[in-house]
Amino acid sequence: MAVKQKGLVIKPDWCKGCGICVAFCPKDVLKMENNKVTIANGDACNGCGLCELRCPDFAIYLEEDEKDE
Amino acid sequence: MASSLIEKYMRMDKLPHIWCPGCGHGIVMRAVVKAIDELELNREKICIVSGIGCSSRAPGYMNFNTLHTTHGRALAFATGIKHANPELEVIVLTGDGDCTAIGGNHLIHAARRNMGITTVVFNNNIYGMTGGQYSPTTPTGDKGTTAPYGNIDKVFDICSLAQAAGATYTGRATVYHAQLLIRLIKDGIKNKGFSLIDAISVCPTYYGRKNKKGDSVRIMEWLKDNAVNVAAASKLPPEKLAGKFLIGELYNNPQPEYTEEYKKIVESFQRG
Numbered sequence: 102m103a104v105k106q107k108g109l110v111i112k113p114d115w116c117k118g119c120g121i122c123v124a125f126c127p128k129d130v131l132k133m134e135n136n137k138v139t140i141a142n143g144d145a146c147n148g149c150g151l152c153e154l155r156c157p158d159f160a161i162y163l164e165e166d167e168k169d170e
Numbered sequence: 171m172a173s174s175l176i177e178k179y180m181r182m183d184k185l186p187h188i189w190c191p192g193c194g195h196g197i198v199m200r201a202v203v204k205a206i207d208e209l210e211l212n213r214e215k216i217c218i219v220s221g222i223g224c225s226s227r228a229p230g231y232m233n234f235n236t237l238h239t240t241h242g243r244a245l246a247f248a249t250g251i252k253h254a255n256p257e258l259e260v261i262v263l264t265g266d267g268d269c270t271a272i273g274g275n276h277l278i279h280a281a282r283r284n285m286g287i288t289t290v291v292f293n294n295n296i297y298g299m300t301g302g303q304y305s306p307t308t309p310t311g312d313k314g315t316t317a318p319y320g321n322i323d324k325v326f327d328i329c330s331l332a333q334a335a336g337a338t339y340t341g342r343a344t345v346y347h348a349q350l351l352i353r354l355i356k357d358g359i360k361n362k363g364f365s366l367i368d369a370i371s372v373c374p375t376y377y378g379r380k381n382k383k384g385d386s387v388r389i390m391e392w393l394k395d396n397a398v399n400v401a402a403a404s405k406l407p408p409e410k411l412a413g414k415f416l417i418g419e420l421y422n423n424p425q426p427e428y429t430e431e432y433k434k435i436v437e438s439f440q441r442g
Contacts, residue, residue, distance in 0.1 A: 112172060115185070119192035119374075124387040125346075153173065154348045155390075157196030158186055162173035 108164045109146055113137045115160035122152035122161050131161075179203040179213075181233045189224060190298075192386030194345035194371035198292050199228045201348055201369070202263065205355035216259045219248045221273060224299045224373075225265035225292030242273030245280040248287050256429035259359060262289040266307040267297045270326050274306075281335035283428040284363035290355060291328055291366065294373035302376030313380045332366040333421045339365035340421040344393040345372055347417055354419060362427040370397075370417075 109130070118136035127149060132141035138161060140146075153162040171177070172185070180203070189195050206216065217235045220226035221244035229236035235258075239247040244262045252260045269277055269291050280287060296314055297303040304314030306326040313320055329340040339361035343351035351369055358365030372378065372389040383389050400418035403411060 110171075110173075115172075117186075117191035119386050121192065121386055121390065125390070154200075155197055155345065157189065157193055157345075157386075159172050159176045159180075159196065159200065160186075162176075165174055 108148060109140060109143065109152075110162055110164050111138055111140065112160045112162075113139075115158045117158050117160075119157065121155050121157065125151055125155060127151065175200070175203060175207060179207065179233055180231055184231050187227070187231050189227070190373075190375040192372065192374040193224070193298075194294065194373075194386070194390075195224060195228065195292050197345040197348050198225075198290065198351065198369045198371055199231065199263075201351045202228075202261065202290060202355055203232065204352045205359065208352070209356055209359060211259060211359070215257060216261065217248075217251050218261045218263060219244045219251065220263045221265070221268035222299075223265040223268045223297065224294070225263055225371075226268060228263045228292070242268055242271070243276060244268065245273060245276040245285075245287065245289065249276075249280055249283075249285050252286050252429055253432070256286065256433070260287045261359070262287055264289060264291055265297075265305075266291060266293040266295060266326075266328070267303075267305040270306045270328055270331070277332065278335040281332045281337040281364045281366070284336055284338055284425050286362055286364070286427045286429055288355070288358045288361075288365045289332075289367070290358075291368050292371050293328065293368055294371040294377060296373050296377040296380075298373050298376050302380055308377075312377075314376075315380070328368045329366060329420045332364070336364065336425075337366050337421070338363040338423050338425045339419075340368070341366075341419045342368040342370065342415075342417045344370035344390075344397055344417060346390045346393045347397060350399075350417060357419065357422070361422070361424060362430075363425055 116137045123131045128145040130146045218229045219237045220229045222241035248260045302315040304317040304321045311320045341354035374386045397417045398414045
């Protein structure tokens with residue numbers, strides 16, 4: 102099951118627990134729990150997308166806004 | 171579900187990939203598809219070619235025309251593909267061992283001819299797949315399975331090597347500097363001739379462990395602290411650059427591309 106908050110989506114089954122996203126999040130939004138990333142402080146997320154940029158396993162990403170077509 | 175970028179460009183039935191926890195190669199692979207996406211290239215006109223090694227597993231995960239070839243020979247196959255169909259955007263994904271050791275001769279000649287190929291080297295400073303043997307980019311003094319007392323070889327600067335051989339675009343970025351990496355791959359693809367992007371990856375399993383450099387986070391912090399952008403480097407005194415390495419666009423000098431020159435020869439006979 103995906104974990105979602107403020108557009109931030111985590112795909113726990115793909116997370117290998119390297120901790121790169123946690124270490125380089127500028128707002129300390131993320132934490133490791135049982136060797137998987139989870140959202141510790143979702144309200145602080147500013148949507149910079151650095152976690153998605155550096156996740157080697159594509160296990161965390163920002164959901165795109167639905168655009169009016 | 172994964173991100174729209176991953177869903178669009180990856181073979182979802184092949185994911186998650188089998189690279190180790192903390193391996194940087196996933197970051198480089200994502201940077202390649204992000205660059206392709208931002209350039210809005212027609213995926214039917216792209217061919218992605220790899221050799222052998224951890225890096226070379228990448229095309230197996232990527233939903234394009236792909237070719238997984240023999241060790242060191244990705245650039246030789248890619249040269250043939252470009253010749254057979256010059257309209258294709260040929261992208262080679264290779265590793266430091268694949269590209270500069272067993273494939274070193276193919277590298278210098280693809281560069282010399284200015285073949286219209288963009289090469290992205292997943293440079294993790296070691297042979298990961300076969301168990302941590304030292305490669306031509308293992309730093310002098312560092313350890314590998316085959317250098318248990320420290321490597322006495324000097325390292326290849328892959329960008330300088332490619333430039334000296336004739337590459338018309340070279341750049342370097344790291345998995346920490348992934349945004350820069352995406353930009354360099356885009357500019358490398360836009361260059362019509364031979365482009366080489368040295369993508370500094372991380373191998374926590376072999377390189378990190380054998381050299382007590384810590385996990386991926388620590389190695390990426392080291393990359394962050396020791397990379398100097400080429401634009402900033404020109405303003406720094408030499409002592410501040412000691413022990414550092416350059417990132418950014420290192421060379422950009424467009425020259426006639428090989429298959430275009432070849433076509434001119436063919437056409438000169440067809441006119442008669």
